[in-house]
Amino acid sequence: MSHVIPASLFAGGLVLGVSGALLLQRSPAPVPVAAQPAAQQAPSPGPPSISKPATVVDAGPSSASSLAVSNSQLGPASYPGPVSDFLQHAAYVSGYDRRLRHPAWTAEHLTAASIKRPPSPPGGSGQNVDRALSVFREDERIPEMFRARMVDYLRSGYDRGHMVPAADAKSSQVAMNETFFLTNIAPQVGAGMNRDYWAHTEDFVRRLTARFADLYVFTIPLYLPRQSSDGKWRVTYEVIGNPPNVSVPTHFAKVILGVGAASSNDRKLAPPPAPSSGGLTSKVGFATHDSHMLALGAFVMPNSVIPNEAPLESFAVPVETVERAAGLTLFPPAIKSAAKRLCDTVKCQIIVREFGDKSKSLSAPAPAPGAVPVRSQTM
Numbered sequence: 200m201s202h203v204i205p206a207s208l209f210a211g212g213l214v215l216g217v218s219g220a221l222l223l224q225r226s227p228a229p230v231p232v233a234a235q236p237a238a239q240q241a242p243s244p245g246p247p248s249i250s251k252p253a254t255v256v257d258a259g260p261s262s263a264s265s266l267a268v269s270n271s272q273l274g275p276a277s278y279p280g281p282v283s284d285f286l287q288h289a290a291y292v293s294g295y296d297r298r299l300r301h302p303a304w305t306a307e308h309l310t311a312a313s314i315k316r317p318p319s320p321p322g323g324s325g326q327n328v329d330r331a332l333s334v335f336r337e338d339e340r341i342p343e344m345f346r347a348r349m350v351d352y353l354r355s356g357y358d359r360g361h362m363v364p365a366a367d368a369k370s371s372q373v374a375m376n377e378t379f380f381l382t383n384i385a386p387q388v389g390a391g392m393n394r395d396y397w398a399h400t401e402d403f404v405r406r407l408t409a410r411f412a413d414l415y416v417f418t419i420p421l422y423l424p425r426q427s428s429d430g431k432w433r434v435t436y437e438v439i440g441n442p443p444n445v446s447v448p449t450h451f452a453k454v455i456l457g458v459g460a461a462s463s464n465d466r467k468l469a470p471p472p473a474p475s476s477g478g479l480t481s482k483v484g485f486a487t488h489d490s491h492m493l494a495l496g497a498f499v500m501p502n503s504v505i506p507n508e509a510p511l512e513s514f515a516v517p518v519e520t521v522e523r524a525a526g527l528t529l530f531p532p533a534i535k536s537a538a539k540r541l542c543d544t545v546k547c548q549i550i551v552r553e554f555g556d557k558s559k560s561l562s563a564p565a566p567a568p569g570a571v572p573v574r575s576q577t578m
């Protein structure tokens with residue numbers, strides 16, 4: 200019933216780059232799929248303020264007047280448009296990058312209850328949330344010029360990779376449908392990545408709801424430089440579509456904050472505690488209800504085939520590494536310093552299994568096998 204949990208994200212609010220503070224709430228009433236663009240509210244010219252739950256959105260011509268003073272030097276050019284489109288949904292919020300035409304970031308609040316299907320009411324005519332009923336769709340909240348198009352992905356060789364996984368949004372069909380907006384999608388290598396290691400990582404994140412009362416999860420496409428033979432660092436990436444429209448990230452980050460121990464009911468599915476190194480685990484006293492417990496983990500994975508044997512922990516990086524690479528402040532310093540390392544708290548390990556989920560895939564040519572995660576980049 201109340202599978203939609205009203206809860207504010209990151210206790211005091213969450214700072215996202217220049218977009219100011221943002222208070223994520225699971226909306227009690229699901230947002231209809233054909234949602235209106237989020238509030239037309241110009242970003243404040245002042246420094247981001249934590250106390251103000253701001254929604255930074257389109258600052259198009261309609262809001263230009265409010266910026267007239269600060270932008271007077273720009274003359275008729277005025278304010279050049281939004282930093283990112285802030286999009287709100289039943290199961291997640293996201294920022295869209297109009298230049299790259301995929302999400303700049305997505306954020307979710309997961310609990311053991313939120314990732315479950317709603318219970319069927321007695322009588323059996325319950326709502327059956329099914330991803331087979333969802334279809335990918337262009338997001339008409341984004342102006343056509345900046346929109347990712349279905350044709351861009353067609354025969355691109357890449358999967359339409361969910362940033363917020365559909366399986367995280369089983370609370371309602373609306374919630375699941377909303378994960379199929381192309382504003383929640385980025386081009387991902389299919390076999391060996393989106394359909395395999397990345398899917399296993401998403402599953403790992405969901406299993407963490409058995410350990411933590413609340414999980415806050417960012418998924419962030421990244422463009423990381425690689426050193427060329429002349430010694431200089433460059434970012435190179437493919438752009439799909441004809442004409443080219445949608446950029447292909449070089450990497451993807453998952454950033455996970457676990458808050459408070461899950462109740463013992465929810466702990467049955469918990470990943471086992473870390474082995475010997477996990478002396479910490481016992482010190483933390485996971486079994487007790489420690490509502491102040493914080494654990495923070497960040498993983499950066501290449502957008503290429505990753506062998507299932509690669510240890511999940513080998514992709515772990517400090518959260519600052521992701522923040523620096525993404526240009527986003529994901530957590531206030533107090534959270535970062537108070538949080539334990541996720542992989543010291545739980546066993547960071549994927550479980551390899553067939554998802555049998557081919558609905559994500561387009562008939563994509565498999566990428567060259569044997570590609571190895573590239574971890575030498577500076578981030």
Ligand SMILES: *[C@@H]1O[C@H](CO)[C@@H](O)[C@H](O)[C@H]1NC(C)=O
Binds near residue numbers: 332334372373376
């Ligand atoms: C989900 O999407 C499908 C396909 O577009 C549509 O037929 C269905 O009505 C949607 N369901 C809800 C609850 O919005």
Ligand SMILES: *[C@@H]1O[C@H](CO)[C@@H](O)[C@H](O)[C@H]1NC(C)=O
Binds near residue numbers: 345
């Ligand atoms: C994106 O692709 C479409 C064709 O599918 C094209 O008409 C459009 O101009 C492209 N958009 C951009 C911004 O290049």
